Amino acid sequence: xxxxxxxxxxxxxxxxxxxxxxxxxxxxxxxxxxxxxxxxxxxxxxxxxxxxxxxxxxxxxxxxxxxxxxxxxxxxxxxxxxxxxxxxxxxxxxxxxxxxxxxxxxxxxxxxxxxxxxxxxxxxxxxxxxxxxxxxxxxxxxxxxxxxxxxxxxxxxxxxxxxxxxxxxxxxxxxxxxxxxxxxxxxxxxxxxxxxxxxxxxxxxxxxxxxxxxxxxxxxxxxxxxxxxxxxxxxxxxxxxxxxxxxxxxxxxxxxxxxxxxxxxxxxxxxxxxxxxxxxxxxxxxxxxxxxxxxxxxxxxxxxxxxxxxxxxxxxxxxxxxxxxxxxxxxxxxxxxxxxxxxxxxxxxxxxxxxxxxxxxxxxxxxxxxxxxxxxxxxxxxxxxxxxxxxxxxxxxxxxxxxxxxxxxxxxxxxxxxxxxxxxxxxxxxxxxxxxxxxxxxxx
Amino acid sequence: xxxxxxxxxxxxxxxxxxxxxxxxxxxxxxxxxxxxxxxxxxxxxxxxxxxxxxxxxxxxxxxxxxxxxxxxxxxxxxxxxxxxxxxxxxxxxxxxxxxxxxxxxxxxxxxxxxxxxxxxxxxxxxxxxxxxxxxxxxxxxxxxxxxxxxxxxxxxxxxxxxxxxxxxxxxxxxxxxxxxxxxxxxxxxxxxxxxxxxxxxxxxxxxxxxxxxxxxxxxxxxxxxxxxxxxxxxxxxxxxxxxxxxxxxxxxxxxxxxxxxxxxxxxxxxxxxxxxxxxxxxxxxxxxxxxxxxxxxxxxxxxxxxxxxxxxxxxxxxxxxxxxxxxxxxxxxxxxxxxxxxxxxxxxxxxxxxxxxxxxxxxxxxxxxxxxxxxxxxxxxxxxxxxxxxxxxxxxxxxxxxxxxxxxxxxxxxxxxxxxxxxxxxxxxxxxxxxxxxxxxxxxxxxxxxxxxxxxxxxxxxxxxxxxxxxxxxxxxxxxxxxxx
Numbered sequence: 001x002x003x004x005x006x007x008x009x010x011x012x013x014x015x016x017x018x019x020x021x022x023x024x025x026x027x028x029x030x031x032x033x034x035x036x037x038x039x040x041x042x043x044x045x046x047x048x049x050x051x052x053x054x055x056x057x058x059x060x061x062x063x064x065x066x067x068x069x070x071x072x073x074x075x076x077x078x079x080x081x082x083x084x085x086x087x088x089x090x091x092x093x094x095x096x097x098x099x100x101x102x103x104x105x106x107x108x109x110x111x112x113x114x115x116x117x118x119x120x121x122x123x124x125x126x127x128x129x130x131x132x133x134x135x136x137x138x139x140x141x142x143x144x145x146x147x148x149x150x151x152x153x154x155x156x157x158x159x160x161x162x163x164x165x166x167x168x169x170x171x172x173x174x175x176x177x178x179x180x181x182x183x184x185x186x187x188x189x190x191x192x193x194x195x196x197x198x199x200x201x202x203x204x205x206x207x208x209x210x211x212x213x214x215x216x217x218x219x220x221x222x223x224x225x226x227x228x229x230x231x232x233x234x235x236x237x238x239x240x241x242x243x244x245x246x247x248x249x250x251x252x253x254x255x256x257x258x259x260x261x262x263x264x265x266x267x268x269x270x271x272x273x274x275x276x277x278x279x280x281x282x283x284x285x286x287x288x289x290x291x292x293x294x295x296x297x298x299x300x301x302x303x304x305x306x307x308x309x310x311x312x313x314x315x316x317x318x319x320x321x322x323x324x325x326x327x328x329x330x331x332x333x334x335x336x337x338x339x340x341x342x343x344x345x346x347x348x349x350x351x352x353x354x355x356x357x358x359x360x361x362x363x364x365x366x367x368x369x370x371x372x373x374x375x376x377x378x379x380x381x382x383x384x385x386x387x388x389x390x391x392x393x394x395x396x397x398x399x400x401x402x403x404x405x406x407x408x409x410x411x412x413x414x415x416x417x418x419x420x421x422x423x424x425x426x427x428x429x430x431x432x433x434x435x436x437x438x439x440x441x442x443x444x
Numbered sequence: 445x446x447x448x449x450x451x452x453x454x455x456x457x458x459x460x461x462x463x464x465x466x467x468x469x470x471x472x473x474x475x476x477x478x479x480x481x482x483x484x485x486x487x488x489x490x491x492x493x494x495x496x497x498x499x500x501x502x503x504x505x506x507x508x509x510x511x512x513x514x515x516x517x518x519x520x521x522x523x524x525x526x527x528x529x530x531x532x533x534x535x536x537x538x539x540x541x542x543x544x545x546x547x548x549x550x551x552x553x554x555x556x557x558x559x560x561x562x563x564x565x566x567x568x569x570x571x572x573x574x575x576x577x578x579x580x581x582x583x584x585x586x587x588x589x590x591x592x593x594x595x596x597x598x599x600x601x602x603x604x605x606x607x608x609x610x611x612x613x614x615x616x617x618x619x620x621x622x623x624x625x626x627x628x629x630x631x632x633x634x635x636x637x638x639x640x641x642x643x644x645x646x647x648x649x650x651x652x653x654x655x656x657x658x659x660x661x662x663x664x665x666x667x668x669x670x671x672x673x674x675x676x677x678x679x680x681x682x683x684x685x686x687x688x689x690x691x692x693x694x695x696x697x698x699x700x701x702x703x704x705x706x707x708x709x710x711x712x713x714x715x716x717x718x719x720x721x722x723x724x725x726x727x728x729x730x731x732x733x734x735x736x737x738x739x740x741x742x743x744x745x746x747x748x749x750x751x752x753x754x755x756x757x758x759x760x761x762x763x764x765x766x767x768x769x770x771x772x773x774x775x776x777x778x779x780x781x782x783x784x785x786x787x788x789x790x791x792x793x794x795x796x797x798x799x800x801x802x803x804x805x806x807x808x809x810x811x812x813x814x815x816x817x818x819x820x821x822x823x824x825x826x827x828x829x830x831x832x833x834x835x836x837x838x839x840x841x842x843x844x845x846x847x848x849x850x851x852x853x854x855x856x857x858x859x860x861x862x863x864x865x866x867x868x869x870x871x872x873x874x875x876x877x878x879x880x881x882x883x884x885x886x887x888x889x890x891x892x893x894x895x896x897x898x899x900x901x902x903x904x905x906x907x908x909x910x911x912x913x914x915x916x917x918x919x920x921x922x923x924x925x926x927x928x929x
Contacts, residue, residue, distance in 0.1 A: 001794060002790050002793075002795075002798045003524075003525050003527060003798075004798060004876050005878070006880065010880040011804065013880070017811055017812065018804070018807045018808055018811050020807075020824075026803045026804060026824060026826075027670075027701050029670035031675055034675075034707055036700060036701055036702055036703060039573060039699070039792035041572050041791055042792060043792060044789055044792075044793060045788055047789065051533065053788065054533040054781075054785055055536065056558075057558040057559075058533075058538030058539050058558055060538075060561065061539065061556050061558040062556075063537050063538055063541030063542050065546075065555070067543060069543045071545050072772075073543060073772075081494055081498055084498070087531070088501075088502070089510055089513070090505035090506060092510075092723040092724075092726070093512045093526050094508045094509065094510035094724065094725075094726045095516070095521055095523060095726065096724075097726070098518070099509070100916050101848070101908045101914065101915065101916075102508070102911060103508055103509065104504075104911070104912050104913055105505050105506065105507035105508035106508055106726040106727070108507070109504055109726075111929065112451070114928050115928040115929040118927075118928045119488040126927070126928070128727070131584040131588060135584070142627070162772050165768055166768075166770065168768060168769075169745070169769050169770055170591070170595075170770060173629025173630075218481050242487060243487055244482055244483065245477070245481060246482060246483050247487075250483070259772075266541065267541060268539065268542070268777050269539065269556065269777040270773025270775070271544075271729070271771065271772075271773065271775060271776035271777050271779070272728075272778050272779055284927070290727065291927055293921040293924070294924070294927075295920045295924065295926070296917055296920065297914040297917070298906070298914045298915055299913075302446075303917075307918065307921040307922050308925070313587075313618075313623035314619035315619070316619075316623075317619050317623060318622035318623060318626040318632040320622075320623040323590065323620055323623035324587055325587055325619075326586075326730060327727055327728045328728040328729045329725050329726035329728050329729075330723070330726055330728065330729060333501075333725075333726065337501060340489070340490055340492055340497045340501075341460040341497050342460060343489050343490055343492060344488065344490070344491050345486055346459065346460060346462070346463065347487055353463055353466060355476055355477055356466055357466070359470075359473075359476040360469060378476060378477045378478060379476075380477070393550060395549050395550055395551075396549070399549065399550075400551070404543065404546065407548075408549070408550075430469060
């Protein structure tokens with residue numbers, strides 16, 4: 001099944017028009033020695049056969065666990081209208097809107113996305129999206145280095161370990177001096193350690209809110225200190241938390257990035273996701289990625305176009321601000337649909353619901369003999385509990401009872417092998433939490 | 445009719461979706477996050493009903509051209525049909541609903557055997573398709589694949605004890621090639637294109653030095669031409685210890701006909717959203733899997749998917765020479781899943797059939813259009829053909845005008861002004877899924893436009909006229925920088 005519409009008659013007519021006698025002749029430029037007779041790949045299947053095979057593979061995955069697993073990637077409900085609108089061929093079978101007159105739908109949707117990200121983060125401009133929260137943070141590193149002409153980047157210990165390794169890998173050959181601080185004890189970012197790392201070589205300080213362990217912070221004081229040495233403050237944020245928490249822009253953050261998966265994207269085993277990226281006005285021209293701007297057409301009607309393209313690779317080539325061109329437009333569309341459907345009050349309510357469910361779960365788990373809540377400062381929807389046994393082993397036992405109990409921190413923090421990171425969303429009912437607590441008690 | 449933004453549709457107090465009610469036990473007590481850590485007001489998002497949202501974005505969608513509605517011959521983008529079975533597969537709960545950290549939990553790997561099997565089988569199929577030894581599926585776009593491939597090349601030379609600083613890139617290459625090389629820490633050296641449209645071998649040899657880490661080639665190149673001297677390029681490069689990088693943007697031209705691995709390429713990336721039919725999504729998400737020869741295998745990103753002796757699948761994180769992590773997990777799984785579905789549907793025979801007809805369609809357009817447009821490199825092309833509107837431009841009708849006139853004729857325009865080495869370029873990639881009837885009507889439209897360019901060159905200025913907006917003022921957009929509502 002190749003979706004090729006040509007009939008033998010048409011093929012013959014076209015070959016004759018081209019002036020060749022066979023399809024083989026079209027490939028005359030390929031040196032004889034390299035030409036393939038056929039691929040060592042089995043012949044194609046019909047739709048029914050393919051679907052049956054993939055459906056069987058999907059059943060080898062278990063998605064039915066009651067999940068308390070987060071770590072930056074959350075099991076939120078996705079409104080049906082998100083799936084239905086994002087499945088419109090007019091959106092998903094178009095490409096980058098190079099021809100604005102024929103792409104006003106995509107362009108306006110991206111413009112609305114940029115607007116929503118600005119309103120959520122309290123910053124002045126957002127790009128059309130990047131691959132994921134990790135690449136967005138790595139791009140922020142490069143933006144800060146380009147903007148300050150400095151070479152040292154301080155990574156707070158509260159930044160996701162998944163993102164820390166990504167930043168290390170992507171910037172490895174650029175000669176950047178990465179100062180990585182240890183994970184904070186059970187509270188907010190360690191101000192003393194951060195202050196000690198600040199000096200005139202620092203381009204940026206990277207923090208996360210809530211941090212990897214779920215703790216909520218206010219970086220206003222830190223922003224002042226960072227700005228005092230001429231550096232930029234970069235914060236990776238969880239967008240659902242911005243329904244409630246103080247906005248990074250209001251704290252003095254210069255670049256806010258984050259993972260947009262929780263805004264209407266399925267978990268889908270790690271992607272496709274959505275990296276958002278927002279900056280203060282002064283950094284707009286240093287921002288990576290595509291940007292949509294508003295303008296007028298010849299009749300004076302409002303129109304949207306890709307703009308600030310002078311930053312991009314097709315013009316600047318090796319001097320471009322980033323190598324990222326195409327982004328995650330369809331994922332950004334999903335986030336836009338999600339945020340529109342939730343709206344001003346819906347996102348606030350969602351954030352409060354997550355906080356309250358997490359607080360209930362904390363209280364409930366703390367009642368179990370030997371279990372204590374490690375998080376000392378306020379948390380959002382995720383927190384750390386310490387178990388009287390290796391958390392990885394306990395998680396393994398709970399899988400057999402139908403629970404994904406959380407993320408055992410020992411995977412990244414060997415000294416915290418008994419600690420479990422537990423996440424809550426609006427999808428977990430009180431009954432789920434109660435049953436989970438009972439199962440945990442038994443598993444210990 | 446004026447098209448409002450979603451913010452302009454907002455009415456204070458209106459609600460879209462609602463949330464589950466909290467139980468009394470959960471709702472008890474003050475909010476656990478103190479006010480000092482909270483925003484003063486709820487976020488300034490629109491207040492709209494579900495129908496408002498559905499109507500607004502349905503109307504927006506109707507202001508787009510797309511493959512489903514239009515012939516979309518955007519050169520180098522391979523805008524082929526996106527089979528719907530792939531969408532149906534990607535939406536299955538057993539795929540869409542799995543948390544990426546699940547296999548990292550003790551015993552969790554057993555719960556994602558289906559997903560790991562999809563990844564492993566996709567890798568094997570891509571190896572067979574390209575002649576490479578192994579793949580990483582982690583890169584999340586073509587440019588991300590380029591960056592990954594170049595990081596692999598840097599690691600390879602470092603491991604040899606001879607770090608190298610330079611990468612050679614032809615002047616016809618996509619702009620992401622030099623940008624990716626710069627971010628991977630390399631210095632970019634451009635190589636000229638010869639009179640036949642392929643790499644200038646003498647210029648290439650002159651620029652090849654002991655410090656050359658790699659040469660990046662797109663093959664067929666952005667003129668749609670096969671690099672006929674590829675054997676010589678590969679021999680010279682390898683004799684110099686230089687690796688050969690294949691930019692797979694144009695792989696739709698070669699499936700089942702030749703394998704980049706057999707041509708001597710050491711590292712390559714593919715664009716799943718081009719060659720393997722995964723939807724372009726209005727500009728992403730894509731996937732840019734990277735394939736390597738055996739010498740680069742130790743450097744592949746963490747983790748890799750492996751098949752155990754008992755037939756089960758596992759993730760391997762123990763890779764001491766790896767370049768590290770370039771994606772949070774295993775790549776854009778949902779995109780890779782669609783690509784795997786497509787590979788199974790087409791099979792070896794169908795992939796070759798796809799390439800053959802993509803090439804046939806491009807050549808058919810070339811011969812039928814050469815009477816009315818210049819074809820700067822008029823010989824057998826592969827999956828795309830580059831025309832020049834220089835003849836028309838002399839009468840004042842530029843490539844951009846032709847593009848806009850095509851929109852009014854009911855077609856998405858080709859890529860214009862690229863590659864940079866062709867003046868007034870119109871880069872046309874029809875793909876295999878378009879029928880002869882569609883191509884014939886496209887040819888008729890271009891012929892009519894060419895006639896009109898001769899007879900009434902002044903008649904293009906107000907085009908397009910059939911679209912929701914006419915030509916936007918791009919200078920004003922860049923000057924005003926109105927980037928949000």
